[in-house]
Amino acid sequence: MKLLTHNLLSSHVRGVGPRGFPLRLQATEVRISPVEFNPDFVARMIPKVEWAALLEAADTLHLVEVPKGPIEGYEHDEKFLRQMHHVLLEVDVLEGTLQCPESGRLFPISRGIPNMLLSDEETET
Amino acid sequence: MDHEAAQLEKQHVHDVYESTAPYFSDLQSKAWPRVRQFLQEQKPGSLIADIGCGTGKYLKVNSQVYTLGCDYCGPLVEIARSRGCEVMVCDNLQLPFRDQGLDAIISIGVIHHFSTKQRRIRAIKEMARVLVPGGQLMIYVWAMEQKNRHFEKQDVLVPWNRALCSRLFADSSQPGRKQPCVHPERSQPYHPPCSVCSCSVCFQEQCHSQRSHSLDYEPLMAGMCCADVSKGGEEENGFSNTLGRSFRSWFFSRSLDESTLRKQIERARPLKNTEGWAQSTISIQPSTHASLDAGPQEPFSTREQNLDEDVFVETSQKQLEWPRAPATMKHLCGDQQGEVRRNGDGNFLEGANTSENGMNAGDVDESPPSASRILRRISALDSTDSNPEETISVEDQQPNVLDSRAFMRYYHVFREGELYGLLKEHVAELHVLSSGNDHGNWCIIAEKKDNCD
Numbered sequence: 406m407k408l409l410t411h412n413l414l415s416s417h418v419r420g421v422g423p424r425g426f427p428l429r430l431q432a433t434e435v436r437i438s439p440v441e442f443n444p445d446f447v448a449r450m451i452p453k454v455e456w457a458a459l460l461e462a463a464d465t466l467h468l469v470e471v472p473k474g475p476i477e478g479y480e481h482d483e484k485f486l487r488q489m490h491h492v493l494l495e496v497d498v499l500e501g502t503l504q505c506p507e508s509g510r511l512f513p514i515s516r517g518i519p520n521m522l523l524s525d526e527e528t529e530t
Numbered sequence: 531m532d533h534e535a536a537q538l539e540k541q542h543v544h545d546v547y548e549s550t551a552p553y554f555s556d557l558q559s560k561a562w563p564r565v566r567q568f569l570q571e572q573k574p575g576s577l578i579a580d581i582g583c584g585t586g587k588y589l590k591v592n593s594q595v596y597t598l599g600c601d602y603c604g605p606l607v608e609i610a611r612s613r614g615c616e617v618m619v620c621d622n623l624q625l626p627f628r629d630q631g632l633d634a635i636i637s638i639g640v641i642h643h644f645s646t647k648q649r650r651i652r653a654i655k656e657m658a659r660v661l662v663p664g665g666q667l668m669i670y671v672w673a674m675e676q677k678n679r680h681f682e683k684q685d686v687l688v689p690w691n692r693a694l695c696s697r698l699f700a701d702s703s704q705p706g707r708k709q710p711c712v713h714p715e716r717s718q719p720y721h722p723p724c725s726v727c728s729c730s731v732c733f734q735e736q737c738h739s740q741r742s743h744s745l746d747y748e749p750l751m752a753g754m755c756c757a758d759v760s761k762g763g764e765e766e767n768g769f770s771n772t773l774g775r776s777f778r779s780w781f782f783s784r785s786l787d788e789s790t791l792r793k794q795i796e797r798a799r800p801l802k803n804t805e806g807w808a809q810s811t812i813s814i815q816p817s818t819h820a821s822l823d824a825g826p827q828e829p830f831s832t833r834e835q836n837l838d839e840d841v842f843v844e845t846s847q848k849q850l851e852w853p854r855a856p857a858t859m860k861h862l863c864g865d866q867q868g869e870v871r872r873n874g875d876g877n878f879l880e881g882a883n884t885s886e887n888g889m890n891a892g893d894v895d896e897s898p899p900s901a902s903r904i905l906r907r908i909s910a911l912d913s914t915d916s917n918p919e920e921t922i923s924v925e926d927q928q929p930n931v932l933d934s935r936a937f938m939r940y941y942h943v944f945r946e947g948e949l950y951g952l953l954k955e956h957v958a959e960l961h962v963l964s965s966g967n968d969h970g971n972w973c974i975i976a977e978k979k980d981n982c983d
Contacts, residue, residue, distance in 0.1 A: 410598060410616055413577065415628040426628045446594060449575020453631075512626075518611055520604070520619040521626035525536070528624060 416505035427458030432501035542940035551605030576633035582640030586610030627660040661978040674943040687938035
């Protein structure tokens with residue numbers, strides 16, 4: 406699971422609503438998977454990123470050189486873009502958990518795949 | 531009622547895909563061109579989700595966008611992952627995304643697996659929720675109107691085409707799984723149902739994976755699968771007997787609207803243990819030859835096809851709307867008959883078949899008149915048509931190869947205008963941009979309106 410994916414994920418445990426974001430990440434196995442750098446692609450991602458969630462996740466993973474936010478003229482700042490590229494796309498959580506910040510419910514990540522299914526009881530309306 | 535719907539989907543969607551997933555790791559059907567086009571037209575840097583991605587055939591169509599694959603089926607997602615895709619396991623009805631995070635979503639051959647109108651609406655609304663204003667959603671569902679086959683009902687169970695897996699069988703065995711059935715030559719006796727399906731099929735060479743399908747793992751052409759009904763089949767006979775009449779799986783011919791379902795269950799209760807009260811509407815269209823849904827006549831291999839399933843007509847003397855049941859059987863190659871049944875634990879659907887195909891799922895949610903009409907029919911059937919012996923004997927003659935272990939997949943096939951109507955009436959946050967038919971699928975592209983709260 407990449408951090409860009411994590412940035413989109415929210416807990417849908419009943420009753421939690423927007424307080425289900427962001428999910429608290431814990432990782433026991435992380436892999437760095439090189440991805441071809443596409444500056445235009447990364448630049449377009451920047452406005453869509455929820456920064457607080459990204460920084461929190463990056464911090465949990467002890468990542469370094471993570472920009473704290475978009476900088477002036479980021480679209481043309483290769484260093485910035487490369488750093489963001491790395492954080493968003495190259496860090497792959499293989500094993501770990503995602504925790505709902507409100508309910509504490511844990512969603513597992515196995516073999517790089519988050520499992521966001523709730524049980525029948527949890528989804529009953 | 532939602533629980534029953536979920537149970538149906540578990541048995542006839544999720545469990546089937548999960549069990550058959552291993553057979554599709556190397557069978558990647560082509561991406562539908564219009565879907566590809568939709569994806570390629572998205573702006574570079576878009577965040578896109580394929581809800582119901584299966585093995586991920588659409589996930590790498592556009593390298594300029596970030597595409598997330600989501601599917602309920604773990605094994606399929608694993609396959610997609612092994613191809614290098616970013617994927618997750620989740621439920622269309624509870625998408626694990628924050629609001630307004632995605633620029634586009636595709637839902638290809640998914641919504642038709644939801645067994646009630648309410649659930650279909652919920653699934654669409656969930657996708658709308660996670661779209662940004664201005665974001666687009668493309669939905670493909672199987673059409674009831676097909677050129678070369680006729681669906682008797684909108685709610686259908688479609689048997690798995692074992693021939694699809696037979697090619698893969700030769701090289702793979704699945705450790706830890708149920709013993710796959712041997713590929714029978716026609717002359718071999720019928721073996722116990724395999725983990726994939728229970729039919730032995732006449733495998734006709736021209737039906738191969740070079741044919742594309744609307745969905746990843748749709749069974750191949752109807753023409754190729756004929757049940758080789760071997761008379762021996764103690765398994766099947768024994769099976770059908772053990773089920774008991776009160777455990778037949780009955781199915782509504784129209785979609786299962788919660789309120790209607792509730793009413794019918796309540797009122798049908800006294801009839802619960804009566805053989806005649808319920809009808810199965812398992813679908814199964816006669817196996818036509820090479821039923822090809824696309825326009826010009828072309829050889830198999832060059833055409834994209836919709837779900838060309840083999841579907842077998844369900845014939846029961848009790849079904850008034852199929853008075854020609856025996857005649858219908860002639861259409862089937864292999865002359866297969868029999869009811870599709872589910873085992874006891876799946877029996878939640880009670881009620882009777884509606885009399886007409888005119889029961890349009892696109893109609894209002896609940897129409898008391900229809901419900902009562904259905905119930906009158908229940909009584910009528912009960913008193914006059916109830917003759918379970920007939921059904922049983924039919925099966926005894928020709929073993930029911932479509933038993934509950936045959937991974938029947940549930941579909942609600944859509945009538946023209948139905949999907950459009952669903953969005954228009956129930957999903958105000960989406961504005962329909964275009965709709966049409968693509969190779970036997972109803973297709974819609976809709977846009978998330980601005981300023982939706």
